[in-house]
Amino acid sequence: MFEYDQEIVDSLLLENQNFKRMYEKHGELKQRVRDANVGADPLDYFALENMKKEKLLLKDRMAAMIEEYRRSHA
Numbered sequence: 001m002f003e004y005d006q007e008i009v010d011s012l013l014l015e016n017q018n019f020k021r022m023y024e025k026h027g028e029l030k031q032r033v034r035d036a037n038v039g040a041d042p043l044d045y046f047a048l049e050n051m052k053k054e055k056l057l058l059k060d061r062m063a064a065m066i067e068e069y070r071r072s073h074a
Contacts, residue, residue: 005066022058029055
């Protein structure tokens with residue numbers, strides 16, 4: 001995730017606790033979705049879809065923070 005912006009991500013992880021919290025939560029959700037998809041974590045359809053939506057929302061918010069960081073440090 002955000003491979004092309006790794007330097008910015010690393011900076012935000014050190015400087016911004018909100019970004020760090022979202023990044024960690026996204027990682028947890030990503031693993032749970034992966035586990036559910038292979039049957040290791042049985043979830044009903046609605047729970048899985050809600051997890052996917054939350055994961056995507058976190059990714060969108062982090063992308064906005066990365067873009068703001070890029071603009072403010074240009």
